[in-house]
Amino acid sequence: MTNILEVRDLVKTYPAADGGRVRALDGVSLDLERGEILGIVGESGCGKSTLARSVMRLEEPDSGSVRLGDTDLTTARGRALMRARARIQIVFQDPFGSLNPRHRVRTIVGEPLVVHGRKGVDARVRELLEIVGLPTSAGDRLPHEFSGGQRQRIAIARALALSPEVIVADESVSALDVSIQSQIINLLARLRKELDLSIVFISHDLSVVRHLCDRTEVMYMGRVVEASKTRALFKDPRHPYSRALLSAIPVPPKKAVRTERGERIILSGELPDPAHRPSGCAFHPRCFMAEELCRHEEPALLRRRLEKDIGQADEGRLAACHFAGDPVPGGT
Ligand SMILES: Nc1ncnc2c1ncn2[C@@H]1O[C@H](COP(=O)(O)OP(=O)(O)OP(=O)(O)O)[C@@H](O)[C@H]1O
Numbered sequence: 041m042t043n044i045l046e047v048r049d050l051v052k053t054y055p056a057a058d059g060g061r062v063r064a065l066d067g068v069s070l071d072l073e074r075g076e077i078l079g080i081v082g083e084s085g086c087g088k089s090t091l092a093r094s095v096m097r098l099e100e101p102d103s104g105s106v107r108l109g110d111t112d113l114t115t116a117r118g119r120a121l122m123r124a125r126a127r128i129q130i131v132f133q134d135p136f137g138s139l140n141p142r143h144r145v146r147t148i149v150g151e152p153l154v155v156h157g158r159k160g161v162d163a164r165v166r167e168l169l170e171i172v173g174l175p176t177s178a179g180d181r182l183p184h185e186f187s188g189g190q191r192q193r194i195a196i197a198r199a200l201a202l203s204p205e206v207i208v209a210d211e212s213v214s215a216l217d218v219s220i221q222s223q224i225i226n227l228l229a230r231l232r233k234e235l236d237l238s239i240v241f242i243s244h245d246l247s248v249v250r251h252l253c254d255r256t257e258v259m260y261m262g263r264v265v266e267a268s269k270t271r272a273l274f275k276d277p278r279h280p281y282s283r284a285l286l287s288a289i290p291v292p293p294k295k296a297v298r299t300e301r302g303e304r305i306i307l308s309g310e311l312p313d314p315a316h317r318p319s320g321c322a323f324h325p326r327c328f329m330a331e332e333l334c335r336h337e338e339p340a341l342l343r344r345r346l347e348k349d350i351g352q353a354d355e356g357r358l359a360a361c362h363f364a365g366d367p368v369p370g371g372t
């Protein structure tokens with residue numbers, strides 16, 4: 041499989057209130073295969089939106105690279121950047137904030153086509169509304185005339201206007217009721233198939249990621265702490281932070297999908313001040329497995345294997361924890 045998107049060692053810092061710096065992204069890498077849906081999860085403030093904005097070049101990362109197909113997005117300028125931007129689009133959480141309230145839906149959805157000088161805008165807008173499951177008459181109305189779920193469909197139609205290869209969905213269903221959430225998730229799953237889209241799906245809610253994403257990366261304080269096929273992650277999370285997040289998902293009693301271990305871990309303590317990253321493993325002040333070593337030595341994100349992984353097809357798991365298994369030689 042070829043990667044449509046490759047992010048390497050992305051770093052983004054912001055000034056902190058005390059004069060220091062917040063490392064909102066502290067060396068994040070990801071690979072997105074063509075046609076794949078990759079989940080990014082983690083608590084509020086762990087850097088998910090910063091990742092989305094930096095990948096899209098809506099913000100300049102301090103360092104690192106973003107490659108979209110054969111284009112280096114981090115160095116592209118002018119027309120090359122504009123062309124690349126047409127190939128990767130973002131859908132935000134709050135469609136109200138991103139849809140101009142005074143413009144009719146037809147104008148909103150067609151705007152990227154007009155900006156890029158495309159022909160046949162009206163016909164394409166009708167087609168886009170149909171693709172996202174809205175009647176073509178929706179084009180004549182204003183955003184406030186629609187429900188939250190419908191507004192998110194409008195935002196998706198607009199994002200699809202230029203036939204992008206990649207969609208970055210940042211908390212795109214978080215503000216919606218659960219039943220509407222699943223409609224939008226089904227829509228994204230259908231679009232992936234029909235339009236051969238690749239999607240980075242960002243959410244603080246693991247239960248949403250579970251049904252949609254092929255692979256998932258778990259972030260903590262600006263870093264990826266575990267990356268895995270979603271099914272394996274849910275069945276048997278290896279990083280204590282993933283284990284804590286997963287065990288906190290409320291599940292109906294008869295559909296107990298807790299971890300293989302059936303554990304229930306309460307995440308103790310608040311997320312530390314992002315401007316003062318704890319020493320060693322940044323998760324150690326909250327970790328139920330922390331030992332002395334964790335305070336001093338930072339665990340690298342490496343492919344690590346437990347005894348039960350040996351001889352398995354997909355040996356080991358990418359995890360940044362001293363106790364997630366022995367590093368697999370040559371495995372990153
Ligand atoms: N423009 C900014 N200026 C200063 N600090 C910022 C800025 N944007 C983000 N941060 C900080 O960077 C860190 C990561 O924020 P980010 O918004 O990326 O997190 P998130 O994972 O998207 O959170 P949420 O789930 O709440 O959306 C936080 O500590 C945040 O306060």
Ligand code: SF4
Pocket residue numbers: 279280281321322323324325327328329330331334339360361362363364
């Ligand atoms: S390295 Fe230590 S503190 Fe960090 S997640 Fe693993 S056990 Fe917990």
Ligand SMILES: [Mg+2]
Pocket residue numbers: 088089090210211
């Ligand atoms: Mg965010």
